[in-house]
Amino acid sequence: MEKTGESYQQALRHVRAQEERAASEPATSRTPDKVVRSRTVADTAFSIAAVRAEEGRRPEGERLFVDPYADAFAAAGAHAAESTQRFLDLPFFRDGVRLRTKFIDDCVRDGMTAGLDQVVLLGAGFDARGLRMAEIEARRATVFEVDTPEQLARKRHVLTAAGVKLPARVVYVPFDFDTPDLESELAGALEVAGFRPGAGAMFVWEGVIGYVDDTAIDQSLRLMATAGGPRSRVAFTFADEAHLGTEDMAVRTKRCGFGSLESLAGDALWRKYLPGDPPPTAWVMKVGLAIV
Ligand SMILES: C[S@@+](CC[C@H](N)C(=O)[O-])C[C@H]1O[C@@H](n2cnc3c(N)ncnc32)[C@H](O)[C@@H]1O
Structure with a gap:
């Protein structure tokens, strides 16, 4: 192909x-x-x-x-x-972003149904799930948004200018994934922000893997599995060929503390959510749901 x-x-x-x-x-x-x-x-x-x-x-x-x-x-x-x-x-x-957004929305809904009440957006960018998803609000889940201080300041500025007041259950956690000891430093930053370690969490890691190095990928996965604890899960995007060398994502998530991984390539995602046939390039993008 x-x-x-x-x-x-x-x-x-x-x-x-x-x-x-x-x-x-x-x-x-x-x-x-x-x-x-x-x-x-x-x-x-x-x-x-x-x-x-x-x-x-x-x-x-x-x-x-x-x-x-x-x-x-x-x-x-x-x-x-x-x-x-x-x-x-x-x-x-375009279709890749549409499909991954829908897939991850569904994962978050399932996570709320499963009783999780903490959501962590790693590399939150302008992800507005904390504001737009009724299921998160109904569950009264706290949403921890992790990104660089500059990006979070930008996000806050745009929302404020649009007249949107952040609810107390949405918490910004400024953090740089380039930090050498990402695993323990980010666990500490989340805890200071009110995250309850080991109580279970729905992590979202969307469009981020491509921007961080191999060490940060491993440390992020370990952080999610250990700080999140039992029942925690992560919905994420990746591309084996581009980011992961020869190690299969199922092997990697297992090595970092997850028990299972369901993954779908873009063409399968298309068939799940859209009519007609996917374009030949669709397989490049992948989404995954890993559960501790
Ligand atoms: C492509 S955007 C995706 C944003 C969001 N997850 C979404 O799908 O809408 C990648 C995000 O990762 C953040 N990011 C990239 N490198 C980072 C780093 N070293 N530390 C913290 N955040 C970083 C960027 O600031 C940006 O908001």
């Missing part, structure tokens, strides 16, 4: 070339490299918001979800219009 994952890598390369150009500006006018990098990576969240905003404008029988907050986030990304468009133009980007 044709491998087309490279087109996504090309778009990322373009965004990263922009970072490098910015980093090569004279030191006097220059923003620190790390800040530029985290800002451009964070900018990809605008493309995702744009797709989620479009979804709400589809006819009722066609749409997979409604995200009433996505328009505000998409509008806030005007400064990153070129990179946003680059991602939107990729063959399976």
Whole structure:
């Protein structure tokens, strides 16, 4: 089968070339490299918001979800219009985001039904599940949103400007996954924010694996299994070929403390949620649900 994952890598390369150009500006006018990098990576969240905003404008029988907050986030990304468009133009980007959002929404609903009352969004970006999902509210679950301080400040700013007041059950946890001892440092940061270790949690790790290194992937998985404890689960996106070398995700999640993994490639996800046949590139994206 044709491998087309490279087109996504090309778009990322373009965004990263922009970072490098910015980093090569004279030191006097220059923003620190790390800040530029985290800002451009964070900018990809605008493309995702744009797709989620479009979804709400589809006819009722066609749409997979409604995200009433996505328009505000998409509008806030005007400064990153070129990179946003680059991602939107990729063959399976739009449908990939639509399908993964729907799959993860369903996982979160199942998690609430299973009695979990803590939700952790790792690399939360502009994910508005904490505000938009009635099942989370009905369960009175606390939602811990983990992302860089800059991204969370941006999120808060957009919501405030749109007149949205964050409920007390949505808690922002600023954290950088580049931290060497991610596992214990993030466990500590979550606990300080009110997370109850070992009480069970629904983790969401959507669109993040591609931006962190191998060590951070392992440490994040271990953190979820150990800090979350029994009954915890994680719904996530990944792409074996791009991120994981030769180690199968089922082996990896098991090694890091999970008991089971259900995974689906984009083509299977398409058949689950959309009519017609998936495009030939769909298989590249994968989603998973791992349970401790
Ligand atoms: C592609 S976005 C996905 C956002 C969200 N999960 C969604 O699907 O809407 C990736 C997110 O990961 C965050 N991220 C990337 N690298 C990070 C790091 N080192 N530490 C913390 N967050 C990071 C970015 O700021 C961004 O919000």
